[in-house]
Amino acid sequence: MEPSFPSMPPPSLAELDTPALVEALAARLLAKGWAMATAESCTGGLIGAACTELAGSSAWFERGFITYSNAAKTELLGVDAALIEANGAVSEPVARAMAQGAIAHGAPARAAVAVTGIAGPTGGTPDKPVGTVWFGWSVDGQVRTERRRFGGDRAAVRAATVRHALQTLVQLLG
Numbered sequence: 001m002e003p004s005f006p007s008m009p010p011p012s013l014a015e016l017d018t019p020a021l022v023e024a025l026a027a028r029l030l031a032k033g034w035a036m037a038t039a040e041s042c043t044g045g046l047i048g049a050a051c052t053e054l055a056g057s058s059a060w061f062e063r064g065f066i067t068y069s070n071a072a073k074t075e076l077l078g079v080d081a082a083l084i085e086a087n088g089a090v091s092e093p094v095a096r097a098m099a100q101g102a103i104a105h106g107a108p109a110r111a112a113v114a115v116t117g118i119a120g121p122t123g124g125t126p127d128k129p130v131g132t133v134w135f136g137w138s139v140d141g142q143v144r145t146e147r148r149r150f151g152g153d154r155a156a157v158r159a160a161t162v163r164h165a166l167q168t169l170v171q172l173l174g
Contacts, residue, residue, distance in 0.1 A: 013167050018159075021166040022054050028173040029111065034140075035062035036169070037106030039077055039098040039114035041089065042133060044068060046162050047113060062109040065102060073116075077101025090116050090128050092145050099136030099143055111173065112138045113165045119157045133161050139172045 016024065029036055038047045048064030051057055065076050070089055073079040079097040087093045098114035106112060117133030124130035131150045136143060146168070150160040 013170055016167075018050050018163055018166065019053065021163065021170060022050055022057075024170045025051070025166055025173070026054055026057065026060055028170060029060040032110075032173070034110040035060050035108055036111040036113070037062050037102040037109035038064040039102040039112065039136075040064065040066050041068055041073070041098075041115060042117035042119045043115050043158050043161050043165075046158055047115065047165050050162055050166065063106050065105070067098065073098060073101075077105060088128065090118055090132060090134055092134055092147065095134035095136035095145050096143055097136075099138040099145075103138045110140050111169065112136075113169050114138075115161055115165055117157070117161060119154045119161075121154060131157050133157070133164075135161075135165055135168065137165075137169055137172055139169075144168075144172065 040047055045064060045066045051061045067073040067076050070084050074081045077098050078101045079094060083093050083097060095114050095116050099112050102112035102114055103109055114136035115133055118124050118128055118130050120130035133148050135146045148164060150157045
């Protein structure tokens with residue numbers, strides 16, 4: 001008789017590395033027949049790069065916007081310059097507008113993630129210290145935003161931002 005081993009539960013999203021998160025994201029988008037877009041500031045395209053590392057990503061990754069400057073946020077995503085002036089680029093209203101702009105300018109994408117933050121080592125303020133990142137996710141017309149603060153150096157903040165952006169998008173896609 002063969003020995004019986006208890007089955008291991010699948011890893012949680014928090015336990016998955018970035019390539020595994022991208023695979024989970026791809027599976028969910030493909031199951032829905034959807035595409036996604038990114039709007040990135042502080043990550044400079046790292047989320048899009050992580051997505052397109054996976055072969056076949058053209059079936060579900062529509063496009064990415066790298067909108068590092070305020071002018072790029074306005075010109076490419078339609079973020080109102082007055083919104084940036086009133087709230088700062090690293091803010092909830094701007095993250096929301098970036099996610100909405102990625103959808104509006106990324107058709108046929110039905111899911112988007114936007115990130116705007118202060119990766120450091122300079123640029124922080126008492127109200128927005130280095131490591132502060134605002135996220136915006138748009139999934140089928142519903143927008144969610146979240147503020148996080150990550151520790152570490154510039155590379156660590158950017159890597160944590162990519163992982164959190166992907167992990168949450170996977171969760172939101174169900």
